[in-house]
Amino acid sequence: MRITDYxxxxxxxxxxxxxxxxxxxxxxxxEITQEMINEIQIGIDYFQLNETNPNLFDLLINKFNNQN
Structure with a gap:
């Protein structure tokens, strides 16, 4: 079993x-906050999710902008 501690x-x-x-x-x-976006940007790199479709980071930014 493998455990990832992040x-x-x-x-x-x-x-x-x-x-x-x-x-x-x-x-x-x-509700998306700026802190969450910062955390998730680091997590995207860590989990190697940069090339996914749809792009998680883009979706978060859009949701954040639409909230405000």
């Missing part, structure tokens, strides 16, 4: 990763 991600940010990996979507009820 304690730099908050629980909400990790939930975004988990949901997105399985559904390619971001839950509507999650």
């Amino acid at each position: 304690s730099e991600l908050s629980n909400k940010s990790f939930q975004i990763f988990e949901y997105w990996i399985y559904s390619n979507q971001i839950k509507n009820e999650i």
Whole structure:
């Protein structure tokens, strides 16, 4: 068994990763903050998700901009 410890991600940010990996979507009820975007940008590099389609980072930025 392999365990990955990535304690730099908050629980909400990790939930975004988990949901997105399985559904390619971001839950509507999650409010995106600048801190979450920063955490997830680091996590995208860590988990090597830069070339995914749809691009998680782009989706987060769009959702963040539409919230404000």
